[in-house]
Amino acid sequence: MDSDRFWNPYLAGIALGLVLLTSFVLMGRGLGASGASHRIGVYGLDLVASQHVDRTPALHAAKADGHPLDDWLVFEVLGVLLGGGVAAYTAGRMKREVLRGPRVGLALRLALAFGGGLIMGVAARMARGCTSGQALSGGAFLSVGAWAFMFAVFGGGYALAWFVRKEWT
Amino acid sequence: MSLPLEALATTQREVGLVVAVGIGVGFGFVLERAGFGRAPKLAAQFYFRDLTVLKVMFSGIVTAMLGLVVLGGLGVIDLRALSETAVSATNLWPMVIGGLLLGVGFIVSGYCPGTSIVAAASGKVDGVFTVVGVIAGTWVYSELMVIPAVAKFHQSGDLGTLLIWQWLKVPPAAVAAGVVVMALGMFVGGEALERWSARRRGVEPSPAPRAPRRIAFAAMGTVAALGLVTLALPHRTRAEARTAPQSLAPRDLAGRVLEAPWTLRILDLRPQAECMAKRIPGAECAPPEVLAKLGLKDDPGVRDLVLVGPGALAAAPPAAASYPGRVLLLEGGFAGWTAYALTRPALPAAAATPAELAEYQLRAAVNAALTGMKPSPPPPPAAGGAPVKKKGGGCSS
Amino acid sequence: MTELDLNRHNLYIDPHLSVWGWEIAVYLFLGGLAAGIMILTATLGRAPPAERSRWGRLLVFAAPVALSVGMLALLLDLHAKLHVFRFYTTLRVTSPMSWGAWILIAIYPATILHGLGSLTAAEIDRLAAWRPLRALRLGGLVTWGAGCAGRHEGAVRGANAVLGVALGVYTGVLLSNLGARAAWNSALLGPLFLVSGVSAGAALSMLGPLSHAEHAALRRWDLAAIGLEVALLLLYLLALASGAERSGQGAAALFLGGRYTAPFWALVVIAGLAVPFALEIAAGRHGRRPTLVAPVLGLIGGLSLRWILVLAGQA
Numbered sequence: 001m002d003s004d005r006f007w008n009p010y011l012a013g014i015a016l017g018l019v020l021l022t023s024f025v026l027m028g029r030g031l032g033a034s035g036a037s038h039r040i041g042v043y044g045l046d047l048v049a050s051q052h053v054d055r056t057p058a059l060h061a062a063k064a065d066g067h068p069l070d071d072w073l074v075f076e077v078l079g080v081l082l083g084g085g086v087a088a089y090t091a092g093r094m095k096r097e098v099l100r101g102p103r104v105g106l107a108l109r110l111a112l113a114f115g116g117g118l119i120m121g122v123a124a125r126m127a128r129g130c131t132s133g134q135a136l137s138g139g140a141f142l143s144v145g146a147w148a149f150m151f152a153v154f155g156g157g158y159a160l161a162w163f164v165r166k167e168w169t
Numbered sequence: 170m171s172l173p174l175e176a177l178a179t180t181q182r183e184v185g186l187v188v189a190v191g192i193g194v195g196f197g198f199v200l201e202r203a204g205f206g207r208a209p210k211l212a213a214q215f216y217f218r219d220l221t222v223l224k225v226m227f228s229g230i231v232t233a234m235l236g237l238v239v240l241g242g243l244g245v246i247d248l249r250a251l252s253e254t255a256v257s258a259t260n261l262w263p264m265v266i267g268g269l270l271l272g273v274g275f276i277v278s279g280y281c282p283g284t285s286i287v288a289a290a291s292g293k294v295d296g297v298f299t300v301v302g303v304i305a306g307t308w309v310y311s312e313l314m315v316i317p318a319v320a321k322f323h324q325s326g327d328l329g330t331l332l333i334w335q336w337l338k339v340p341p342a343a344v345a346a347g348v349v350v351m352a353l354g355m356f357v358g359g360e361a362l363e364r365w366s367a368r369r370r371g372v373e374p375s376p377a378p379r380a381p382r383r384i385a386f387a388a389m390g391t392v393a394a395l396g397l398v399t400l401a402l403p404h405r406t407r408a409e410a411r412t413a414p415q416s417l418a419p420r421d422l423a424g425r426v427l428e429a430p431w432t433l434r435i436l437d438l439r440p441q442a443e444c445m446a447k448r449i450p451g452a453e454c455a456p457p458e459v460l461a462k463l464g465l466k467d468d469p470g471v472r473d474l475v476l477v478g479p480g481a482l483a484a485a486p487p488a489a490a491s492y493p494g495r496v497l498l499l500e501g502g503f504a505g506w507t508a509y510a511l512t513r514p515a516l517p518a519a520a521a522t523p524a525e526l527a528e529y530q531l532r533a534a535v536n537a538a539l540t541g542m543k544p545s546p547p548p549p550p551a552a553g554g555a556p557v558k559k560k561g562g563g564c565s566s
Numbered sequence: 567m568t569e570l571d572l573n574r575h576n577l578y579i580d581p582h583l584s585v586w587g588w589e590i591a592v593y594l595f596l597g598g599l600a601a602g603i604m605i606l607t608a609t610l611g612r613a614p615p616a617e618r619s620r621w622g623r624l625l626v627f628a629a630p631v632a633l634s635v636g637m638l639a640l641l642l643d644l645h646a647k648l649h650v651f652r653f654y655t656t657l658r659v660t661s662p663m664s665w666g667a668w669i670l671i672a673i674y675p676a677t678i679l680h681g682l683g684s685l686t687a688a689e690i691d692r693l694a695a696w697r698p699l700r701a702l703r704l705g706g707l708v709t710w711g712a713g714c715a716g717r718h719e720g721a722v723r724g725a726n727a728v729l730g731v732a733l734g735v736y737t738g739v740l741l742s743n744l745g746a747r748a749a750w751n752s753a754l755l756g757p758l759f760l761v762s763g764v765s766a767g768a769a770l771s772m773l774g775p776l777s778h779a780e781h782a783a784l785r786r787w788d789l790a791a792i793g794l795e796v797a798l799l800l801l802y803l804l805a806l807a808s809g810a811e812r813s814g815q816g817a818a819a820l821f822l823g824g825r826y827t828a829p830f831w832a833l834v835v836i837a838g839l840a841v842p843f844a845l846e847i848a849a850g851r852h853g854r855r856p857t858l859v860a861p862v863l864g865l866i867g868g869l870s871l872r873w874i875l876v877l878a879g880q881a
Contacts (some may be wrong), residue, residue, distance in 0.1 A: 006202060006203055006204035006210075006221070007199075007202045007203055007204075008381040008382065008385075009203060009221045009224035009225045009228065010224055010225075010228045010356070010381060010382055010385035010386070011228075011381050011384075011385055012199055012202060012203035012204075012225050012228070013203070013224060013225040013226065013227065013228020013229045013231075013232065013385075014228055014229070014232045014385060014388070015195075015199045016196070016199045016200070016203070016225060016228070016229035016232070017228060017229040017230065017231065017232020017233040017234075017236070018232060018233075018236070019192060019195040019196050019199060020196075020229060020232075020233040021232065021233045021236035021237065022192060022195070023192045024173070024233065024236075024237060024246075024251065024255055025172050025173055025236075025240065025245075025246060026172070026173055026174055026177065026188060026192075027173055027174070027177055027178065027185060027188060027189070027192070028173030028174075028175070028178065028251055028254045028255055029173075029254060029255050030255050030256070031192070031196055031283075032283075033281075033282040033283035033286060034282040034283075034303060034307065037282060037300070037303045037304045037307055038304075038307040038311075040304065041304035041305070041307050041308055042307075042308075042311075044304070045308060056311055056312060056314075056315060057314065057315070058310070058311035058312075058314040058315075059308070059311045059312075062311075069828075069829065070186075070828075072185065072186060072189050073189075075186045075187075075189035075190050075193065075828060075832055076189040076190070076192060076193035076196070077193060077286060078190055078193060078832060078837070079189065079190040079191060079192060079193020079194040079195075079196065079197060079832075079836075080193040080194070080196050080197035080200070080283070080286050080287060080290070081193075081197065081286060081289070081290045082190070082193070082194050082197065082290070082836065082837055082841050082863075083193060083194035083195060083196065083197030083198035083199075083201070083290075084197035084198065084200060084201045084206060084286065084287035084288075084290035084291055085197075085290040085291060085841070085845075085859055086194075086198060086841055086844055086845060086848075087197065087198040087199075087201035087202050087291075088201050088206060088287075088290065088291030088292070089291075089845050089848060089849075089854060089857065089859065090844075090845075090848040090852065090854070091201070091202065092852070092854055093201070093206070093207075093291055094291050094292050094854075094857050094859065095291075095292050096292040096293075096294065097292065097293060097294065098293070098294045098295050099207055099208045099209055099279070099288075099293055099295055099296075100208070100209070100295065101209060101212075109295055110294065110295060110298050112277050112278060112279075113208075113278045113279065113280075113295040113296070113298035113299045113302065114278075114298040114299065114301060114302040114305075115277060115278070115302065116273075116274040116275070116276075116277030116278020116279070116280070116299060116302065117274065117278050117280075117282075117285065117298065117299035117300065117301065117302020117303045117304075117305070117306060118274070118302040118303070118305050118306040118309065119270055119271075119273055119274030119277065119278075119302075119306060120270075120271050120274035120275065120278065120281065120282055120299075120302070120303055120306060121274075121282075121302060121303040121304065121305060121306015121307040121308075121309065121310065122270060122306045122307075122309055122310045122313075123267045123268070123269075123270035123271035123273075123274055123306070124267070124271060124282055124303070124306070124307065125267075125306070125307050125310035125311065126263045126264075126266065126267035126270065126310060126323065127263060127264045127266075127267025127268055127271065128257040128258075128260065128263075128264070128267075129257060130271060130281055130282040130283060131226075131271065131275075131281040131282070131283060131284075132196075132281070132282065132283035133257075134257070134264070135226070135230075136226065136229060136230060136233075137233075137255065137256070138256050138257065139230040139234075140229070140230045140232075140233035140234040140237060141234070141237065141251075141252055141255060141256045141332060142234060142332045142333040142334060142341065142344055142345070142348070143252070143256045143257075143259060143330070143331065143332055143333070144259045144261075144328065144331045144332065144333055144336055145257070145258070145259030145260065145261060145264045145328070145331070146256070146259075146264075147333065148259075148261060148264055148265050148268065149264045149265070149267065149268040149271075150268065151268070152264070152265045152266075152267070152268025152269045152271075152272065153268045153269075153271050153272040153275065154272060155268070155269060155272060156268060156269035156270060156271065156272020156273045156275070156276075157214070157215045157272035157273070157275050157276045158215055158272075159269075159272070159273075160272070160273050160276050160277070161215035161216060161276050164276055164277060165216065167212075167277075167279075168209060168212040168213070168215075168216065168279070169216060181823050182828075183823060183824065183825065183826075183827030183828045184823050184827055184828075186827070186828035186832065187827060187828055187831040187832060187836075190831070190832045190836055191836075194836070292857070
């Protein structure tokens with residue numbers, strides 16, 4: 001099975017950088033991910049609780065930006081899904097499974113995945129972007145905030161890593 | 170052709186969205202092939218076992234950064250203008266705290282928001298849970314924003330759009346070269362850490378293939394050097410542009426005032442009273458005493474600055490010359506403007522070439538738009554309203 | 567639908583020009599899907615029974631089910647629901663709608679006969695003994711039908727293939743016949759919807775547990791259908807864009823920079839055609855285990871194509 005053979009990290013990084021550069025040069029904007037999650041989330045919330053969305057300024061602002069099918073990031077994320085799927089399938093890694101460390105149970109792993117996602121959702125809104133939109137895109141542009149953010153991400157991760165080591169090792 | 174292609178965000182928006190899908194496909198494909206669709210591999214970064222995250226991320230940043238710096242140095246793109254759209258403004262404190270939180274979420278979930286999408290696309294159920302978690306998290310934060318203290322914190326530490334080289338007041342290529350040196354150091358150090366971690370766990374360190382690594386490092390170093398070489402280039406041209414601003418014909422100014430006024434900042438340098446009486450649409454009255462107080466030096470410089478004197482200007486006054494963007498001098502000053510745009514054009518002769526006719530039509534339209542007068546009918550045999558009255562005018566009014 | 571004359575497109579006569587909504591798109595999609603399944607099962611039926619999977623044999627029955635759901639959607643859209651029977655009081659040779667109504671009627675016996683013919687003897691017995699059928703005293707009819715289909719196997723398959731093609735083309739002609747709508751005014755819509763239907767039918771089939779041989783055969787059909795669909799889409803756009811009519815150029819512009827550009831290229835061309843094509847090529851060449859991703863994307867693409875075309879024709 002060749003499911004664990006990946007590209008050389010440096011070459012993969014260069015490919016990633018070229019994709020990012022293309023985005024900058026053609027579109028004048030960087031890559032992103034959490035922004036699209038926000039848009040789609042607000043759209044979903046609006047379907048069930050429209051009044052609440054209208055009352056909450058931060059949600060309403062996203063709604064006022066228009067339909068999610070008219071948003072650059074949403075289309076970009078659609079592409080990420082397709083590209084990731086094709087890459088995984090052609091490499092023989094497309095499989096329904098739960099990836100987890102050897103010492104953690106299924107339910108706990110899924111709960112942690114959700115919880116971690118929740119924290120990242122909060123963090124990404126606070127920092128105006130996630131690792132893709134802020135650290136990668138802003139970092140390449142040498143934005144002061146993006147670099148502070150990036151070092152903070154590694155700092156936060158390393159600080160907590162020892163406490164959750166049973167999840168991964 | 171000017172990059173980035175502005176039309177993709179405005180008139181050809183829909184095409185821009187298709188481009189977005191294409192770029193996303195590339196992004197997702199590379200992330201997956203780098204191994205970013207697998208949580209254990211990502212989490213191993215934080216236990217020094219496998220520093221793929223660091224290597225891929227910094228190679229990516231370095232590559233894109235060098236591309237931007239070199240293209241900016243060659244004048245293909247305008248880094249400063251691009252940064253206004255491409256980078257979010259720096260709000261230091263929320264970004265630092267948000268970064269720490271995101272790191273925490275990263276090690277707990279095993280993904281970051283982008284890689285969780287790739288994981289979900291390759292069938293990883295934990296990735297799907299993280300995607301849903303991120304969506305829920307953005308809701309939670311939007312709800313929290315209702316609290317005034319959170320909203321205040323969200324705006325704290327505002328430094329505007331601030332790039333490292335603007336902050337350090339050095340040319341971008343110099344910072345880029347520094348980042349490349351730092352990244353290469355981190356790569357070498359990271360590999361040493363991986364070997365150390367493997368030894369500690371009593372595992373044979375996997376021999377990394379040397380060739381691609383060497384090529385990648387050499388390429389990054391070379392492009393960084395290239396970036397430094399372009400340093401000489403743009404600096405001189407920018408300095409020249411500052412001492413000798415370009416001139417702008419009244420015809421071109423009229424076109425831009427009518428079609429894209431938001432790309433211009435027009436300063437009328439004539440005395441206040443004259444300017445107040447009659448000026449170019451959208452112009453600010455800026456006689457010398459006002460000009461000095463405008464703080465043009467600190468303007469972001471996105472719009473082109475157009476200077477209008479009573480007559481032709483020989484050079485821009487020092488206060489305006491310090492403007493970081495393009496400075497343009499109106500040919501012939503306000504007198505030239507009056508002669509071109511505010512005077513009715515003479516009708517072309519009957520034997521006028523198509524080019525002359527087109528020129529007349531344009532001028533007549535400009536004149537009509539700026540003076541509110543009806544233009545004379547453009548085709549030469551027409552009569553009525555013409556400065557030179559011909560025989561048999563008919564129903565002229 | 568509010569009764570609408572065929573070649574009229576006038577804001578001052580018809581107060582609402584945008585009268586066809588999701589119902590029509592769903593109907594066209596499910597109709598095409600049924601057509602695809604009929605054609606594909608007719609070809610799959612030639613394989614020896616040992617190579618057939620249970621799912622592959624039962625697939626025939628998906629055609630009448632899909633068609634019924636689609637007609638239900640159509641019924642929802644009809645203004646005068648009780649007047650449906652009038653379609654069947656006449657056959658107008660020049661009206662595709664009239665043709666379609668009769669094709670739809672013929673499809674039920676053809677597919678059900680074909681389905682009965684692909685069942686094994688044991689399955690026939692079980693079906694004949696099934697309580698609701700027994701209560702209606704239809705058990706004998708089932709056994710008779712199975713026997714009849716077995717005796718005239720070739721004819722039943724042929725009828726399915728021919729009716730499938732007719733149904734697939736009809737779903738496109740239904741739109742292209744409304745010549746006043748620029749985006750629909752193309753003879754290519756018939757073949758386009760036919761191959762798209764075949765692709766959708768193959769996608770639906772691949773959602774279930776097929777035998778290896780069936781899967782390989784369906785994949786080849788799907789790849790051919792996707793290839794043809796791309797070619798037809800290009801021809802369709804080219805013909806609109808280069809045609810003499812201004813309205814046609816306007817319709818092409820809807821997909822080449824206009825309002826429907828992003829959904830059309832993103833959902834139909836990239837997600838619905840290019841990615842399934844790449845995945846199926848990989849499945850064939852590297853022997854990757856097939857997943858549900860390619861078929862699901864194919865179905866999404868097929869539905870999006872009709873949805874967008876229905877909307878674009880009324881833009």
